[in-house]
Amino acid sequence: MTIDKWLEKSVIFLKQSDTPRLDAEVLLCHVLLKDRAWLLAHPDFLLQGASLRKVDQLLNKRMKAEPIAYIIGSCEFYGREFLVNKDVLVPRPESEAMIYLLKQTFEERRTESENRIIDIGTGSGVLAVTTKLELPSTQVIAIDVDPKCIKLAKKNAQKHKVDIKFLTGDLFSPISDLRYPISDEFSVLANLPYVPNDYQINQAAKHEPKLALFGGNDGLDLYRRLFDQLRGVIATVFTESLPFQHKELQEIAKEAGYEQIDSHDLIQVFKGRYTATLKRAPRQQ
Numbered sequence: 001m002t003i004d005k006w007l008e009k010s011v012i013f014l015k016q017s018d019t020p021r022l023d024a025e026v027l028l029c030h031v032l033l034k035d036r037a038w039l040l041a042h043p044d045f046l047l048q049g050a051s052l053r054k055v056d057q058l059l060n061k062r063m064k065a066e067p068i069a070y071i072i073g074s075c076e077f078y079g080r081e082f083l084v085n086k087d088v089l090v091p092r093p094e095s096e097a098m099i100y101l102l103k104q105t106f107e108e109r110r111t112e113s114e115n116r117i118i119d120i121g122t123g124s125g126v127l128a129v130t131t132k133l134e135l136p137s138t139q140v141i142a143i144d145v146d147p148k149c150i151k152l153a154k155k156n157a158q159k160h161k162v163d164i165k166f167l168t169g170d171l172f173s174p175i176s177d178l179r180y181p182i183s184d185e186f187s188v189l190a191n192l193p194y195v196p197n198d199y200q201i202n203q204a205a206k207h208e209p210k211l212a213l214f215g216g217n218d219g220l221d222l223y224r225r226l227f228d229q230l231r232g233v234i235a236t237v238f239t240e241s242l243p244f245q246h247k248e249l250q251e252i253a254k255e256a257g258y259e260q261i262d263s264h265d266l267i268q269v270f271k272g273r274y275t276a277t278l279k280r281a282p283r284q285q
Contacts, residue, residue: 001052003028004043013063016203023062030072031055065203077126080133082156087148088124089212090204095191097267098238099130102187105236105262105269106135116186118143120171120226123212125153125164127189132162141165143174146211171222172229187236192222194241223249227256234272241266 001009007024014020025036031054032039047055061071069075069090074083077091078099084090106115115138119128122142132140142164144150150166157164167174172188193212195201196219205213215221223239230237237258241249246268250260253270262269 001047002043003039003045003047006047006052006055007039010059013059016065017062023068024059026068026072027058027062028055031058066207067204070207078130078134080130080160082124082126082129083152083159084124085152086207087146087209088152089208091124091126094266095127095240097264098127098189098191098240099134101262101264101267101269102131102189102238103134105187106138115139116141117189118172118175118186119189121145121190121192121212121222122153122166123149123191125149125156127191128153128164129156129160129162131189132157132164133160139165141167141175143167143169143171145170171226176229185234185236187238188230189238190223190226191240192226194219194223194245218248219245220249220252224252227252227258230258230272231256236261237270237272239268239270241268 006028007021010024010027011020014023017023025039028039029035031051058071062068067090069084070086073085074081075090076082077093078096082091102117109115115135117128117131117135117138117140119125119131119140119142122128122144125142128140128142131138140162142150142153143166144153145168147168150168153164154166157166193215195213195215197214197217199214199219201213215223219241223241227237237253239249243266246263249268253260257273258270259273260268261271
């Protein structure tokens with residue numbers, strides 16, 4: 001079967017997808033180790049043997065709504081390729097706005113020196129790694145409660161040759177509990193699970209880890225805990241949530257001493273109003 005014929009067949013099979021032709025081309029590029037320009041230039045190339053069997057296997061997975069990123073083991077974020085697997089969410093293009101707003105904040109300060117950025121709930125590490133690449137003079141610390149996420153995030157840091165400090169723990173607790181040395185003012189990137197428990201998600205999202213998606217009845221439980229941990233600390237906090245959650249998240253942040261200073265699409269930016277005092281969190285009895 002030629003490339004042209006296989007793509008024609010695949011588009012029909014992937015009719016449930018919003019981008020059937022693109023999906024088929026990505027799968028074919030992955031198996032043949034070629035780019036899309038090569039596919040377009042070789043429509044009569046004959047697919048046969050192991051290559052044809054492999055690409056048909058991947059097509060069957062996509063027909064079941066499995067995300068392309070899981071099928072090929074990678075995805076693009078902020079113009080770069082990152083490794084992903086079923087232990088982490090597939091990075092969304094909407095999250096790139098967090099990097100844009102972070103860079104804008106640093107441009108307004110006109111300096112990167114001695115700044116620290118903490119990526120809480122790092123997952124695959126795309127925000128942490130992208131931050132380090134875009135703002136190389138900053139120190140980046142990445143935290144996740146799941147060791148499997150930390151393992152993958154470290155692989156992405158190695159892939160892009162960046163130096164990031166990784167900590168395993170719950171939200172901000174690895175910093176406050178351990179009295180990790182940090183400057184008085186810093187930035188927090190928090191793309192935490194925010195989907196309400198009863199929210200209708202699409203078929204592709206059903207393949208993703210529920211722990212990384214759902215955030216309680218209104219989706220904001222983890223943000224409540226995070227801002228409670230950040231009380232008394234001066235930080236600029238970047239969050240991601242659904243637009244209808246923004247007003248409630250503003251109230252959560254305000255109660256903890258933070259006010260919204262900027263927003264774009266799903267992203268909100270909050271600034272602490274207190275003098276920074278990192279204290280050891282009380283231990284549970």
